[in-house]
Amino acid sequence: MQKRSVFQILLVVGGLGLLAGLAQAAAPELVVNGQVIRTTPGIVVEEGISYGPLRATAEAVGGEVEWHADQQMAVICRGQQCVRIRASEGIMRHNRLLLPIRKLAESLGGTVAWVSSPPQVRITIK
Incomplete structure (x- = not known):
């Protein structure tokens, strides 16, 4: 009887661990004007902020990227609109x-919405 209880507890704990792993694996998708954009690495959410890879995200919204290594800063332009983002504003992954x-x-003139299920960061830009 006691062995059966221990087995059941281990089964429940193992199942919860598996579910937690699956929940973490569901990284948000990046969707730009209705099209899913695959990025490597994927979208990361930390402290409520969604981060995407510099070049892939910028190009997905029609931006052109210039990297200024001496200043550790990216200048991203789309038409006449430009944004300067320092590396210190981002995070490093892989x-x-x-x-x-x-x-x-x-x-760059877009709007951003968060969708919970399935997890998506949706950008609309003209």
Whole structure:
């Protein structure tokens, strides 16, 4: 009887661990004007801020990227609109700089919405 109880507890704990792992694996998608954009690394959410890879995110919204290594700053332009974002405003993942998606998109004239299920960062830009 006692062995059965221990087994049941282990089964429940193991199942909860599996569910937690699956929940973490569901990284948000980046959607620009209705099109899913695949990025490597994927979108990361930290402290309520969604971060996307610098170049992939900028190009997805029609931006052109210039990297100024001496200043550790990216200048991203879309038409006449430009935004300067310092590396210190982002986070590093897998040796890649991820920048705040909302700041980038809104600075270039887009709007950003968060969708909970399925998790998505949606950008609309004309």
